[in-house]
Amino acid sequence: MAKKLAIVARPLTGLWGVFRSNPIIVKELRGRMRAWRGMYNLAFYTLSLSCFGMMVFVAIYSSRNYYGYYNYNTVPTNPNVVVRPISSSYSSYGSDVGNQLLLALIIAQLVLIIFLSPAFTVGAIASEKERQTYDILLTTLLRPRDIVLGKLFSSQAYLCLMIIAALPVLCIVFLLGGVSLSQMAIGLLVLILTTVLMGSISIYWSAASRTAGRAFRSVFFLMMLMFLAIPGLGVLIDSLVRNNAYTNAYYFNNGPPYIPPDWLQVYTNISWSFNPAVAMGLSYNYLSNRSSDLFFYQNSFYSNSGTRLNGVSLPMPWLTFSIIAVVLSILFIWLATRRVKPLNVTPNMVKGKRGKKAKFQPTPYPAEQPATQE
């Protein structure tokens, strides 16, 4: 029995042992949590998130408490008469606020994390090069894998601590009701995966660049590409295809309502899911407005007459994002371990401009001959 238990326990203790025995983790965490700075950062983060949450709550509340709903077209002429919305598309008052507040808080955290995670990680290896400790580190017995995972873990651990510290702020939405635990759970999962993804990208560029500044620029461009360009392109292609189809089908042929081809539905789902904020917004929307599964949803379209037409069944955007994040994180960590190797430093005297060929230097001795020694 004990043996069987040991089989289960060994990988876990082994994993813990890997982290505990990794000298980089011990060193980094010791430095990061030294003095009160770590605590101040944490307190500041939580406080600013609370303030933001309060602002959003006040904004949502004040925009609708007077009339009780959004739609100003149906505002009754007599403002003293409060008309409750009767449409079923509006859920009950509190739950809507709760849902919106949760989404706002998670998106706010996502934005913070997207910038904080590189800020914490991008210097991990590049700063070793700047401080000139990189060579010393490489002449130890540490493997590139130890260095990359150690650096990544220590920066991510602090960020995860931030996310966990902000959890009570998020939990305020439960007081408003209508928010399920699963919604909170997927929010947290996406937050943590975003952190890890940004961390992995940052550690790769940190290993590949000579300075933290350069690494940060590269991370920033990749971030723009992933979070804005790819989803933006998805939206563009989707609207182009649909627009074309609508024009042909509706105006000229007066034909049947248009459903985009399967590949386009899948492509749109994937491209939108590259942006965690969009993925979260869509997921919450699907969860609250349609009776969607937690993991899958039915893509649906409405014809001009208002009939609902079903498209393909797709994974929820948060799930797609999670898969993307995990795959990309593993890829970037693997690439980073391959980039942790000694710099082939060229002496200053022959160092040309970046990207240009090194200046020609005459060979010091006429022929490359073994020097005769006396």
Place this chain on the structure above:
Amino acid sequence: MEEQTQNNDFENENILTFDDGKVIEPEQAPTLVDGPELVVQTHDLVKRYGNFLAVNYVNLQIERGAIYGFIGPNGAGKTTTMRILSTLLDQTSGDGWVCGYPVSNKSRSNLKAIRRSIGYMPDYFGIYDRMKSWEYLDFFASAFYVDTKKREALVRDLLALVDLGEKRNTYIEDLSRGMKQRLGLARTLVHDPQVLILDEPASGLDPRARVELRELLRELARMGKTILVSSHILTELAEMCTHIGIIERGTLLAQGRVSEIIRAMRHNIRQVRIQVALDNSKTLDEVGAIIQANPQIQKVEVSQQHQTEANQFVTFEVSMELSVEGAESDLNKFLKSLILQEVNIYGFVEREDNLEDIFMKVTKGLVA
């Protein structure tokens, strides 16, 4: 028998153990010369950066227990050679061996074996922010997988060795440059390596710190470490090295024991300083003619003249620098001939060459 076992146990306690405990047999390095065991050697080592030849067929040979001074001007290829030996740089061709392990073999186990054998200190002192002296050593000890239980004692001993025992809890950024350098040296010792590769350890240090560092290196040599130390400042190395290698523009111009090199560099020409008192019987020109009449004399130079007055006698004293060809016995004959010809000679000293002279003779000043 029992006593022997106890002894072994005692010895084993002093040996640093590594967690993974793998032992790799060193490959057989080619023996280039018959003689003492070579701990570090290179064979036709070449490193090119594009068109630039940084290291040109260098054949280093460093004996066990030597303090090997690697001398050359800036940009001569010292750092490149040291980085190749420290596995931080790939050579273009040729090979090097550290404790028998070839640096060309990039397998993980071989690299590990080399890294265990060397303590490398680059020519800059990389420090971490917000780190205390003991934490710095502890971090590197753990990076070499030194047993956790032995680490505390090890750090204490190393700090004591480099005379930083009292600075144990000081942040590294608050240490003076000399202290940082000593801490760096202690860092190279955490895994008890056989060879220390120190790249310009004394650069930027004040004279006191330099003397302290020199003493420390001597102490380490007494402890049985083989030290490869580079510098472009000769006086730094002059007093502590047992061996030197002179490199310029990537080419190793000379290497060997300091005394051997001095002998080889002389080309049998000795520098002699003589002092002659001139009285009424001989003028300076006459003395000069007598000296130059001797076929062994290569060069005569009058370096000093002054006159003294005592008891109404006026004496001219002249110092001359001579280059004399021949062995020591020839000097004896030369001195005898001067005395026989009644030259009033009262000083005859053979001047020892120092490293600086050798260096100036050997290098051609192509780079500096």
